[in-house]
Amino acid sequence: MSAKPVEAKNRDAIAAMGDIVEQFNGKTREDLSLMDVMALAEAMTHSAHNFFDTLDSTIYAEFKDISTHIANMRTEIGALRPNDIKNGRIPDAGHELDAIVETTEAATETIMTCAEAMMMADTSDSDAYQAEINDNVIKIMEACSFQDLTGQRISKVVETLSFIESRISKFSNAIGAMDGDPELSEEEQREAKRREDLILHGPQDSKDAIQQNSIDDMFADDGEEEPNQDNIDALFG
Amino acid sequence: MAIDPTMPILVVDDYKTMIRIIRNLLKQLGFNEVDDAADGTEAFAKAKERKYGLIISDWNMEPMTGYELLKEVRGDEDISRTPFIMVTAESKTENVIAAKKAGVNNYIVKPFNAATLKSKIDAVFGE
Numbered sequence: 001m002s003a004k005p006v007e008a009k010n011r012d013a014i015a016a017m018g019d020i021v022e023q024f025n026g027k028t029r030e031d032l033s034l035m036d037v038m039a040l041a042e043a044m045t046h047s048a049h050n051f052f053d054t055l056d057s058t059i060y061a062e063f064k065d066i067s068t069h070i071a072n073m074r075t076e077i078g079a080l081r082p083n084d085i086k087n088g089r090i091p092d093a094g095h096e097l098d099a100i101v102e103t104t105e106a107a108t109e110t111i112m113t114c115a116e117a118m119m120m121a122d123t124s125d126s127d128a129y130q131a132e133i134n135d136n137v138i139k140i141m142e143a144c145s146f147q148d149l150t151g152q153r154i155s156k157v158v159e160t161l162s163f164i165e166s167r168i169s170k171f172s173n174a175i176g177a178m179d180g181d182p183e184l185s186e187e188e189q190r191e192a193k194r195r196e197d198l199i200l201h202g203p204q205d206s207k208d209a210i211q212q213n214s215i216d217d218m219f220a221d222d223g224e225e226e227p228n229q230d231n232i233d234a235l236f237g
Numbered sequence: 238m239a240i241d242p243t244m245p246i247l248v249v250d251d252y253k254t255m256i257r258i259i260r261n262l263l264k265q266l267g268f269n270e271v272d273d274a275a276d277g278t279e280a281f282a283k284a285k286e287r288k289y290g291l292i293i294s295d296w297n298m299e300p301m302t303g304y305e306l307l308k309e310v311r312g313d314e315d316i317s318r319t320p321f322i323m324v325t326a327e328s329k330t331e332n333v334i335a336a337k338k339a340g341v342n343n344y345i346v347k348p349f350n351a352a353t354l355k356s357k358i359d360a361v362f363g364e
Binding site: 105108109112115116119198199200201202203204229232233236 | 254257258261264265296297302304305326327328329331332333335337342343344345346347349353360
């Protein structure tokens with residue numbers, strides 16, 4: 001048997017209450033019996049019950065949706081592997097970058113020292129001079145092997161960035177995330193303002209920054225073009 | 238204005254290796270009186286203590302940048318006429334224009350070579 005619709009139940013309850021109220025017309029408090037009061041209470045209870053039935057099912061459906069959504073989110077966040085990224089991959093990438101800095105510093109130090117030794121080498125004894133030059137040239141070549149190591153380390157860092165990018169992209173698609181305006185911390189705001197005030201952009205990509213263009217072209221475009229050394233020279237006449 | 242190879246030069250950069258490179262290049266060009274500083278604050282203090290014939294400065298340093306150093310130098314009556322060359326990786330047009338407006342005498346973008354450094358020094362001293 002199908003249940004009566006909620007609207008019909010409400011109508012029935014209101015009609016029942018209306019009947020009882022009609023019976024009360026003209027009666028004083030002394031005329032009312034206990035049965036009258038119970039009949040009214042029953043009608044009101046039915047009415048309230050219908051109301052709460054409606055309320056319960058609506059809220060239940062909402063909570064069920066929210067619960068399902070949270071469960072899905074948990075699954076997606078799990079797939080994101082945040083702990084693996086936070087505790088493993090990002091620190092590892094940081095170590096790789098530190099190692100790159102150390103390796104390049106050490107290589108630069110070796111190369112600079114060899115170059116300085118050759119600059120200051122005593123030329124009075126040609127055999128000794130040649131031996132010193134050869135020795136330093138070999139050391140410089142050996143030091144250049146840092147490029148192979150840093151290349152491999154950089155590949156690992158790029159791999160980590162690709163992993164994170166891939167996971168975030170999947171997560172973003174799964175939850176239908178939209179880009180919002182990021183709230184910068186006070187420190188980030190200060191740093192952003194400092195970079196703006198002091199015109200700090202850092203090194204430019206070579207394909208963007210250093211092209212050999214004429215000063216006429218640069219100023220014909222009202223200075224919007226990236227400068228190269230020739231452009232800059234022209235500014236100083 | 239002829240170049241005096243005995244003039245003291247102040248090299249300002251927060252990377253010791255870059256200071257070492259510029260110092261060696263200057264040495265090759267015949268300049269042996271080279272001091273150095275790691276940022277604008279230290280450089281300005283040194284420039285107030287010793288009369289330098291030339292300041293060669295990086296841009297991006299902390300706490301005081303080369304751009305701020307340039308403005309400080311140009312705003313100080315005692316040292317305002319010191320020739321100033323910016324050597325930097327900041328290669329945006331607005332950087333060059335801002336430095337020019339602030340009174341820089343020349344501008345070199347990194348990476349650079351000895352010939353570029355020499356030509357800019359020659360240009361600053363009109364040779």
